[in-house]
Amino acid sequence: MSALPLPEQDGGGRYPGFRTLDQGPHWDAVTRRTVQRRLDPPRRVGFFDDHELATCRALVDRLLAQDGEPRIQVEVMIGQRLAAEETDGWHYDDMPIDAEAWRRSMAGLDDDARLIANADFAEATVAQQRAVLGAVQDLRMSPWHAMPATHIWGLWTRYAATAFYAHPWAWDEIGFSGPAYPRGYKNIGIGKREPFEVADTRADEDPVGA
């Protein structure tokens, strides 16, 4: 079993027993291989050196509230992506290319952490890391280490969310059924479920009011 640890008050355990990977035998072989690769332990990260990798890990763990094991190795997926130059196909004219922006922002996080924690970002406490990140988000369009804060924030969250929500363990906690070829769906519509889908046990838990 590999459920990600997510406290109940943060939305954990809403779909008890739901496991997308159980549907693997119903997926086409190409898709199955693509999803399976995300589960395998990474052999080589590329792009980041060990220190940057630790910084990136701390960053994405805070952005995604990954505070325990098992966890999705988002920083490895990002490093592999940057090594392969797999960008989104655009960058802002006031930003360096993605790889350079990642590299510079890892150093920037260390600079900020040393100011408030007298430690590198990865060595700071979780609360200090959150404080550093909260300050970046609050800067909005103002520059952060010579890059518009909102653009570096967008870069981090885009890469982090793309890696995290590509992983079947993340699908389990949001009730998403994952790949659907060649099986498809037979029960579409409000309140309708496939036999393998699991109902939300806390449907009234509106996150907006939480």
Place this chain on the structure above:
Amino acid sequence: MAGVAFDAGPFWDPDADWVSDEAGSHTLYWTDPRVISGSSPVPLGSNNSGRGVGGSMVHFAGYAPRFHPSDFRTASVDGVGADWPLDYAELRPYYERIEAELPVAGEHWPWGDPHGYPHRPHPVGGNGEVMQRGGLAAGIDVRVGPVAIPNGRFGHRPHCIYRGFCLQGCKVNAKASPLITHLPDALAHGAEVRADSMVTRIGYDERTGLATGVHYVRDGVERFQRAALVAIAGYSIETPRLLLNSTSPRFPDGLLNDHDLVGRYVMVQGAPQTAGRFSEEIRMWKAPPPEVSTEQFYETDPSKPYQRGFSVQTVSPLPITWAEHVAAQGHWGADLRRYMSDYPHWAVLGSLCEFLPLPGNRVTLASMTDRFGMPVADFHYDQCDNDRQLLAAAQEVMERILEGAGATETMTIQRFAHLVGGARMGATERDGVVDRDGRSFAVRNLMISDGSILPTQGSANPALTIMALAARQAERLLHP
């Protein structure tokens, strides 16, 4: 006469190359470097740029509405935008033909030029039901379709299985794209498709004033293909980039750029996306994202301070795109995870707002070069006041629909959809790069056959109109 089509990307085999997975579909998009700039920069890549044989329709949502007759005369009628050098009636037979060839399924369409569709509407999923329910409650007329997915028997095309991965390439081969609708016929009649071939320059002969062919790179080797006629179909970013890169003594500022029109008047539609929260489970990812839409607000409403309008459609983002929507509200950490765990309870609508064509919204060449040594495109975008008023009006309508359906909360993000313009057609060489038949004014054996020739964009998804214009161009070539 022999024809060769060049594509920078691969010749797709949907069964072997595509996956039923969001992140795994990265290769479908144009991800070579591009710079975005301006006061309202527009992200490219997965949102609006395809790569490979079949083009952007490989990953388009599948909506295939027509433009309205009013779209062709916005300068005369509404005092904004531009008049087209052809009118709706001239395009109608090609709309009908393409709707039959894709084919398109949907309810009878009451807006614009009212018309029916060759295939009956598809059943709708949770998101579509929300829009139907909300439209009824809010007094807004909505319809199912029109989507380019057959509903019933159509040759060898399998039926849609309602799996919701239209934007990731239809592995089922139910959703139409030229890869499966028109190219098989072309290949059977002797056409050649040269895939993995990046065209970098159009050849031009100073002596004859004609295009001579295309320079392209395949397997790292530069090559040249002679041609009697060249038709460019690189779309709104790559077509201007290719022309601007094709300089010569006769065209020092880029091929066909005598009047500084190449790369200008590029348009995107403002596409605010409003999500609504329901205590019921919507499970919007089940069923194709394009299901239900309204064009009730498409045209100028004299009681409003703005010109032209917008459409509203269901959009149904998959988890990664939905996480971007949630993160764009500023949520991160535990907050983000909590929102995401609520995914089955949300329905999402998107608008397409008719942003006006502005000369400053343009593609130029950046100083950065790509792996072919070719300067990359810089895409600059600003919004005008009319654009911003449409965004606000569209959001208000989407909130009315979702609240009418019983949403307890709504949240909206700003985004953009589609690309057209950049090499507009016009009545004269001072109004356009090409004429009504797609033929360039400056080089008579050079045509442009893609979305870059559209002078305005309406608030319809552009795919059907781009195809109809190409079909009309082909007819005019055969029967001038």
